[in-house]
Amino acid sequence: MEPLATxxxxxxxDEVLGQQSILHSNAPFRKAMEQKQIGSTIFWGPPGxxxxxxxxxxxxxxxxxxxxxxxxxxxxxxxKKKIKEAEDSRLLGGMLLFxxxxxxxxxxxxDALLPHVESGLIVLVGATTxxxxxxxxxxxxxxxxxxxxxxxxxxxxxxxxxxxxxxLAIEASDxxxxxxxxxxxxxxxxxxxxxxxxxxxxMDGVLTQEVLDAAxxxxxxxxxxxxxxxxxxxxxxIKSMRGSDPDSALYWMAxxxxxxxxPMFIARRMVIFASEDIGNADLRALPLAVSAMQTIQLIGMxxxxxxxxxxxxxLACAPKSNAAYSAINAALSFVxxxxxxxxxxxxxxxxxxxxxxxxYPYGFVDQNYWPEEISKRQFYKPTSFGDEKVIQQxxxxxxxxxxxxx
Numbered sequence: 019m020e021p022l023a024t025x026x027x028x029x030x031x032d033e034v035l036g037q038q039s040i041l042h043s044n045a046p047f048r049k050a051m052e053q054k055q056i057g058s059t060i061f062w063g064p065p066g067x068x069x070x071x072x073x074x075x076x077x078x079x080x081x082x083x084x085x086x087x088x089x090x091x092x093x094x095x096x097x098k099k100k101i102k103e104a105e106d107s108r109l110l111g112g113m114l115l116f117x118x119x120x121x122x123x124x125x126x127x128x129d130a131l132l133p134h135v136e137s138g139l140i141v142l143v144g145a146t147t148x149x150x151x152x153x154x155x156x157x158x159x160x161x162x163x164x165x166x167x168x169x170x171x172x173x174x175x176x177x178x179x180x181x182x183x184x185x186l187a188i189e190a191s192d193x194x195x196x197x198x199x200x201x202x203x204x205x206x207x208x209x210x211x212x213x214x215x216x217x218x219x220x221m222d223g224v225l226t227q228e229v230l231d232a233a234x235x236x237x238x239x240x241x242x243x244x245x246x247x248x249x250x251x252x253x254x255x256i257k258s259m260r261g262s263d264p265d266s267a268l269y270w271m272a273x274x275x276x277x278x279x280x281p282m283f284i285a286r287r288m289v290i291f292a293s294e295d296i297g298n299a300d301l302r303a304l305p306l307a308v309s310a311m312q313t314i315q316l317i318g319m320x321x322x323x324x325x326x327x328x329x330x331x332x333l334a335c336a337p338k339s340n341a342a343y344s345a346i347n348a349a350l351s352f353v354x355x356x357x358x359x360x361x362x363x364x365x366x367x368x369x370x371x372x373x374x375x376x377x378y379p380y381g382f383v384d385q386n387y388w389p390e391e392i393s394k395r396q397f398y399k400p401t402s403f404g405d406e407k408v409i410q411q412x413x414x415x416x417x418x419x420x421x422x423x424x
Contacts, residue, residue: 063167066205121153169204299404337404
């Protein structure tokens with residue numbers, strides 16, 4: 019017997035759950051479907067959001083034979099066989115070729131699709147869980163309508179599960195179904211698979227809390243160390259620390275830890291963050307982040323989670339400044355545009371007329387350190403809070419010393 023998720027696959031657009039941005043009555047995608055004007059398309063979205071279902075419906079609307087390849091399992095021999103089938107099916111209206119996980123094919127494999135998409139021999143529908151801008155060749159991407167799909171809401175999943183209990187001829191409360199939905203990470207296929215697995219344990223036709231508890235459901239955190247979900251969670255982690263929100267930062271860190279992320283990757287990101295987003299506003303931040311990384315390397319998990327949490331909470335609560343980060347970027351940009359200038363004689367090697375700062379009050383003396391051919395630029399602009407406030411005051415003091423001399 020087919021899996022429950024397959025048996026319940028939507029047969030019409032109105033049965034498709036979620037994706038209202040492309041399926042509402044006036045949406046361009048729906049209009050194109052209804053007018054049978056759909057061309058090659060790439061669906062980008064998380065697992066179980068309806069990519070395969072929409073591809074099958076496209077084939078029906080376009081009166082084309084639906085044919086499927088998996089980029090994980092199928093290579094060029096299987097692809098060539100499909101192209102031969104497409105040539106044979108021309109008189110029948112042609113083929114819609116669905117390539118699941120299309121990002122798994124390399125550049126040459128993706129390029130092999132181009133002439134057949136160009137000629138109209140096939141309508142290509144690619145499905146990917148990763149950003150097509152990085153995982154699909156530009157030439158192929160430019161010939162396709164790229165549509166981003168969203169994970170299904172718990173409400174949508176509850177609707178799918180309600181269909182499932184009806185199909186299995188059992189009963190379940192909305193509360194029970196929402197618990198299953200909450201453990202499915204927006205994936206309808208996963209939700210229905212969970213329901214199908216626990217259905218044999220149902221007594222007297224009613225799915226109870228006791229049966230659900232015995233199943234010991236664990237939520238799939240969707241953290242792939244090389245996929246889009248990985249980069250999204252990392253982005254949320256960094257932005258939460260930058261936004262001085264320790265609780266959110268700790269949440270996203272916990273997501274990474276539970277998802278199997280390498281703790282050293284997390285530690286390296288915090289070292290970068292300490293320089294880029296805190297800089298000189300808190301002079302303890304970088305040494306703490308480096309110390310945390312070294313500690314994690316020494317003790318490993320699970321104890322390293324404590325160090326990760328300490329470093330994360332400190333960095334999130336630290337004063338923020340990107341002045342040093344902006345300064346080095348500005349200096350590099352200037353040097354690339356302006357080229358190499360000569361070193362002033364007083365600070366060259368050997369120097370001519372160099373004044374040793376330690377021989378003067380406050381360890382400071384006014385002399386030129388900038389190339390003589392061009393006017394001086396200011397790259398570093400310290401803020402007026404945290405440790406940078408002291409730096410700002412010190413620079414102001416030195417500038418006043420220069421002015422008083424002149």
